[in-house]
Amino acid sequence: MQRRHFLMNAGAASLAGLGLPHVMAQALPSGPIKLVVGFPPGGGADALARVVAQKLGTLWGQQVIVDNRPGASSTLAADFVAQQPGDGTVLFLSTINSHALAPAVMPKLRYHAERDFAPVALLGLTPNLLITSASSPVKSVKEVVALCKAQPGKVSFGSAGPGTIQHFAIEKFKLLAGVDALHVPYKGSGPLLTDLIGGQIQFTFETMTAATPHLKNGRVVALAQSRAKRSPAYPNVPTMQEQGFPEFETMNWYGISGPAKLPPALARRINQDVNTVLAMADVQEKFQGFGVEDGGGSVERYGDFVRTELAKWARVARDAKVTIDS
Numbered sequence: 001m002q003r004r005h006f007l008m009n010a011g012a013a014s015l016a017g018l019g020l021p022h023v024m025a026q027a028l029p030s031g032p033i034k035l036v037v038g039f040p041p042g043g044g045a046d047a048l049a050r051v052v053a054q055k056l057g058t059l060w061g062q063q064v065i066v067d068n069r070p071g072a073s074s075t076l077a078a079d080f081v082a083q084q085p086g087d088g089t090v091l092f093l094s095t096i097n098s099h100a101l102a103p104a105v106m107p108k109l110r111y112h113a114e115r116d117f118a119p120v121a122l123l124g125l126t127p128n129l130l131i132t133s134a135s136s137p138v139k140s141v142k143e144v145v146a147l148c149k150a151q152p153g154k155v156s157f158g159s160a161g162p163g164t165i166q167h168f169a170i171e172k173f174k175l176l177a178g179v180d181a182l183h184v185p186y187k188g189s190g191p192l193l194t195d196l197i198g199g200q201i202q203f204t205f206e207t208m209t210a211a212t213p214h215l216k217n218g219r220v221v222a223l224a225q226s227r228a229k230r231s232p233a234y235p236n237v238p239t240m241q242e243q244g245f246p247e248f249e250t251m252n253w254y255g256i257s258g259p260a261k262l263p264p265a266l267a268r269r270i271n272q273d274v275n276t277v278l279a280m281a282d283v284q285e286k287f288q289g290f291g292v293e294d295g296g297g298s299v300e301r302y303g304d305f306v307r308t309e310l311a312k313w314a315r316v317a318r319d320a321k322v323t324i325d326s
Contacts, residue, residue, distance in 0.1 A: 026263075026265045026266050026268070026269040028060055028062070028088060028266075028269070028270075029087055029088045029089045030062075031062075031089060032062065032063040032064070032065055032089070033056075033060075033062065033063065033064045033065070033088065033089055033090075033091065034064075034065050034066075034067045034089065034090045034091065035049050035052070035053045035064055035065065035066050035067065035091050035092075035093060035256070036067045036069055036077050036080065036081050036090060036091065036092050036093065037049045037066055037067065037068050037069070037074075037077065037093045038069060038070060038071075038073075038074025038075070038076065038077030038078060038092075038093070038095070038097070038098055039068065039070050039074060039160065039187075039188035039189060039190070040068055040070040040187065040188040040190045040191065041068055041190060042188070042189065042190025042191075042193065042194075042210075043160065043188050043189030043190050043192075043193075043207075043209075043210045044126070044189055044206075044207040044208070044209025044210030044211075044252070044254075044290070045074075045093055045095055045189075045207075045209070045210075045254060046066065046068060046190070047209055047210065047213075047290065048093070048123060048124075048209060048254050048287075048290070048292065049066050049093045050066050051283060051286055051287075052123065052256070052274065052277060052283075053065070053066050055277040055280065055283060056273060056274070056277060059273055059276065059277065060273070070187050070188045071187055072102075072161065073097045073098075073101070073102055073160065073161035073162060073163045073164045074095060074097045074098040074102070074161075074164075075097075075098060075102045075106065075109060075111075077092065077098070078092065078094070078098040078099075078102075078111055078113075078117075079109075079110050079111050081117070081257070081258075081259060082110075082111040082116040082117060082259060082260070083259070084259045085259065085261065086118070086258060086259045086260065086261025086262040086263065087262075088258065088262060088266050088270070090258070090259065091120065091256055091257070091258050091270070092117070092256070092257045092258065093254060093255075093256060094117065094254070094255045094256065094257040094306075095252065095253065095254050095255070096165050096251075096252055096253050096309065096313075097160070097161075097163065097164045097165060098113070099113040099117070099255075099257070099306050099309065099310070100113070100306070100309040100310050100312070100313045101163050101164065101165060101167075101168060101313055102163050103310060103313075103314070104163075104310070104313040104314045104316065104317035104318075104322075105162075105163045105317045105322050105323050105324045106163060106323075106324050107323060113306065113310055114306065114307065114310065115260065116259070116260050117257040117258065117259065117260055118257060118258045118259065118260055118261075118262040118264075118267050119255070119257055119267070119299055119300075119302040119303035119306060120255070120256040120257055120258055120262075120267050120270050120271050120274065120299060120302065121255060121256045121270070121271045121274040121275065121295075121296070121297070121299070121302055122253070122254075122255045122294075122295050122296065122297060122301060122302040122305055123253075123254040123255055123256065123274070123278070123292070123295045124253065124254060124278075124287060124292035124293055124294055124295030124296075125251050125252070125253045125292070125293055125294050125295070126207055126208045126209050126231075126251060126252050126253070126254075126290060126291045126292045126293070127208050127225045127226045127227040127231050127250075127251050127252075127291060128165065128166065128169050128205040128206060128207055128208065128225070128226040128250050128251065128252060129205070129206055129207075129208050129211045129215075129222045129223075129224070129225050129226070129234070129237070130144070130173075130203060130204075130205050130222065130223045130224040130225075130226070130240070131196070131203070131204060131206050131211050131214075131215070131220045131221065131222050131223065132196070132202060132203050132220065132221060132223060133196055133197055133198075133199055133202075133219070133220060133221075134197075134218055134219055134220055134221050135199065136202065136221070138202075138203075138223070139221075139223070140223060140243065141223055141224050141240065141243040141244065141245070142243065142244070144203060144223065145177045145179060148177065148179035148180065148181050149179055152179070152180040153180045153181065153182060154181075154182060155181045155182060155202055155203070156181070156182045156184050156200075156201040156202045156203070157170045157173075157181050157182065157183055157184065157201070157202070157203045157204055157205070158184045158185075158186055158192045158195065158196060158201040158203070158204040159183060159184070159185050159186065159192070159204065159205075160185075160186055160187075160188050160189045160192055161185050161186060161187060161188070162185050162324045163324045164185075165205075165207070165250060165251075165252050166192075166204055166205050166206060166207075167183065167185065168250060168313075168316075169205035169226060169250045170183055170205060171183075171322070172248060172250065173205070173240075173245075173248070176245050176247060176248055177245070184201050189206060189207065189210040190210075192204060192206070193206065193210060193211070193214055193220070196220060197214065197219045197220060205226065205250065207252045208225070208231065208233065208234070208252075208290060208291035208292075209252070209254075209290040209291065209292060212233070212289060212290050212291065222234065222237045223237075224237065224238060224239060224240045224242075224243055225237050225238075225239050225240070226239070226240055226248065226249060226250045226251065227239065227249055227250075227251050228241055228249050231291040231293070232288065232291075232293075233288060233289060233290065233291040234291065253305075253309070254292070254295075255302050255305075255306070256270070256274060257302075258270075264299075267299050268299055271298065271299045274296075275296050275297075278295055278296045279296075
């Protein structure tokens with residue numbers, strides 16, 4: 001209930017700063033709208049995009065198509081969107097990967113996460129889950145550490161690609177645990193989870209959004225979650241901090257952005273409608289099931305959030321001397 005009130009109040013505050021008639025008068029594109037996702041179907045970003053796209057399509061009375069363009073940790077999709085016209089026909093499911101981590105570690109990116117995009121709305125934040133196949137004998141973080149020490153450089157951890165939040169979580173775990181492990185990058189969470197379930201890799205710090213369907217059907221098990229406090233979606237899964245890693249905290253986040261030339265009035269109109277979608281009871285139920293929290297609010301809120309994340313991860317990458325040739 002508190003989340004719903006926050007979203008409604010945030011949307012109302014956004015409108016109040018503009019004047020309701022001006023926002024409502026801002027026309028949407030007449031044709032289909034694409035919501036570009038930088039990962040393949042089956043992952044967390046894709047799952048959230050499809051929920052939001054379906055609801056916006058109904059609200060607007062027109063098609064909102066999820067356009068999956070996987071590759072290079074979502075930077076290929078981001079580069080594509082950055083070059084599109086700012087008429088609202090192409091939007092982007094921006095994530096921590098495209099708008100914070102990749103800019104921090106890929107010096108050759110062809111886009112700038114702030115300059116080349118217009119913020120629209122924050123969809124929410126979610127922890128990572130340390131998961132393994134249901135057939136794995138490992139049942140705790142302590143046992144993961146012991147396995148890595150017994151087989152240095154051989155225990156495999158998958159990620160959705162170089163420079164993704166899963167990759168950063170792996171490197172942080174290796175550093176804090178004092179172990180060596182094998183990083184296996186994929187082109188998104190879909191193929192990563194297929195191989196985890198099949199036993200081709202052993203562990204991953206997957207986004208809660210992508211992991212949840214497989215946890216519910218019993219194909220994988222969760223050993224830990226990565227935010228400082230337990231998510232209400234998984235009250236019985238202990239955090240990494242509870243299991244001996246007080247400095248470990250990672251999280252994923254999702255938002256909607258447009259090309260830089262997206263008119264501010266149109267960005268605010270879409271923001272208003274995204275807030276309406278996030279306040280819907282069935283959407284809240286789905287998002288809470290995925291562990292996605294704290295979304296909604298104004299265009300400015302998302303813009304400020306991205307700016308803060310860019311600075312934070314740039315500092316982490318610089319201090320850790322992490323770069324990836326893009």
